[in-house]
Amino acid sequence: MDKTTVQELIQPTIKARNVDVYYGETHALMGIDLDIAPKTVTALIGPSGCGKSTFLRCINRMNDTIPSCRMTGKITLDGEDIYSKNIDVVQLRAKVGMVFQKANPFPKSIYDNVAYGPRIHGLAADDKDLDEIVFSSLQRSGLWNEVKDRLDKSGTALSGGQQQRLCIARTIAVNPEVILMDEPCSALDPIATAIIEELIADLKERFTIVIVTHSMQQAARLSQKTAFFHLGKILEFGDTSEIFTNPRVEKTKDYITGRYG
Amino acid sequence: MGRKKAVLSVNGKIRDLHSLPGHYGWFTALTSFLPGLFIVLVWIIFGSNLVDNFTLAALGDEIRSLSNFDRALYMNDIHNLAIGDAISRPLTNSLNNATNFYLRTQNNLLWIFTLSAIGVSSLLAIFSFRKISPELRSRNLVERLIIIMLVISSSIAILITIGIVSSLIVETLRFLEHVSLSEFLLGLKWSPQTALRADQVGSSGSFGAIPLFTGTLLITFIALLVAVPVGLFSAIYMTEFASPNARIFFKPLLELLAGIPTVVYGFFAALVVAPVIRNSGEVIGLEIASESALAAGLVMGIMIIPLISSLSDDVISSVPQSLRDASYGLGATKTETIVNVILPSALPGIVSAFLLAASRAIGETMIVVMAAGMAANLTANPLEAVTTVTVQILALLTGDQEFDSAKTLSAFALGLALFTITLFLNFIALKLVRKYQEQYD
16 A cells, blocks of 8 residues: 555544635635645645635634634534534634744743643643643744743744744644644744744644645645645645646646746 | 916926926915014014013103002003003003003004015015026925924924923922922821911911822722723723624713713712712711712712723734734633733733823812812711812912912912822823833834
């Protein structure tokens, strides 16, 4: 058996079926079907406004905070419908963390930034436990050595790349199953981007990662699966290597080779 | 005119002009009109003094040798006679002559000023008109003139402030000649009745401002106790929970409170709130004065609710959405997000809203006059009548007063003290707001 079929045998972590999303009158997503396998990086690519971020925000129900947003269809996480009535959004978001396009550390100390999630979810039994969670999260996000002497300094005083890694540390401190990343490197310079890409490659050992990106190289380097979104639909979904070397759809080919539009 | 000439000078080819035709027009208008306006202003401000001085100079030595006071009286009669009003002394020839001279001088000076205003204006108009040529950078000149006008306007505001403060300081110093600073700031008794005649009894006057300031603080404290929770909670509701429709409906309603004249609040406090408090006090067996700090404080609290809620509303909504997203994304509930992220981020702004509201409450007069009374009691009991600094200033200056008694002058000292306190509060509030803004820039 080759690698692809092994992965297909594994039960997907996230299953989206026939997902439609509307913002008021705008029909943002149409009939999205997508399976996301555990402990892989899935890249969502496509031109701006095609619905990638909207779909990402459906997975942890962040769209709930937008009053005009309406969604139909079904998304399951480990077989459970995340839009069913007996799902607690708070629990869901603890399981499905999110890293945003613009680094958004709280105007609190570095330590408190990382400790925020564990505190509100009561993950730490005592202060020592919390210290341990903060330490290991910062360690895993590769930030520990840079900030270990100034944990009490404000998180907003860090550089852009460090802030983004702090946000990743904050997300993994809750120990989620899935991490959603919405263009996490779009505001960073190439060096900071390289550091974060390395970090994402490490993180996939433990987490299922869905990343929206505008960088074809990033998608090719990082992901195992790629979905190409266009005007609210998924035109093509498959192994990243397949999509980038041998796209089946003409539009995909145009987009990834930069001849789009 | 300037515009026309400018256009003509290039035979209608506007492109060849340095500036737009309109700028040449403005240039001519401003350079000729403004100096003329300046001369007119000089006449309005200094004209009457000038006329008086000329008249005095022409009068005989006997008048000039009079005391300041009598001379002023004499001049007053001249003024009154000139406009045909009653005068305080028998009409003499010399007075008549002086008045005629006064009228003549006034007339002549008026002509001189009018002519010079017109003259200067037209001279400048001709001058600037002649200067118009395609090369003249009238756009830049007009720009400069406008800046000068703006600078003058803002200086006027600053100068007036300085003037008010310095008059407060000067009068306060005069007051301190009568009463020592320590007695004023530390004295426990306020009873500003001074003797009008030396043989009057029992009105030596004591000017201890402590009871006034404790009264002010007590009422302000009660007001904040009402307004801070209500204002803050309503701001949180408006920004975080209310649907857009509810917001559109409730916000103007809340801000309507800010539009109610304070005198209306005042009689609401005196005629509605105070009796209610007194009656409910009677029910549980408490003796409550019909004018109480509680009534004034409660109503004042209602008055400053919109101030706190709309300022807090602004700072809470300016907390970036990304911080909310981050918190929700970590699985925080709405309340957790508000308590742990939004309020701490907005705290400096919220505190400064409280301080601004406090300084508004401290300066409030009408409600206190009507609801809290005039008795300068030194008490911390909100059920008793107290008085505030503002109310006493009002009481000191209304009615017939001699202007240089300690009683009247003490109003200036109170005013200065009040001004210092509110200035200090506003200063801290502004500092906090600035610190808050830096955080997100």
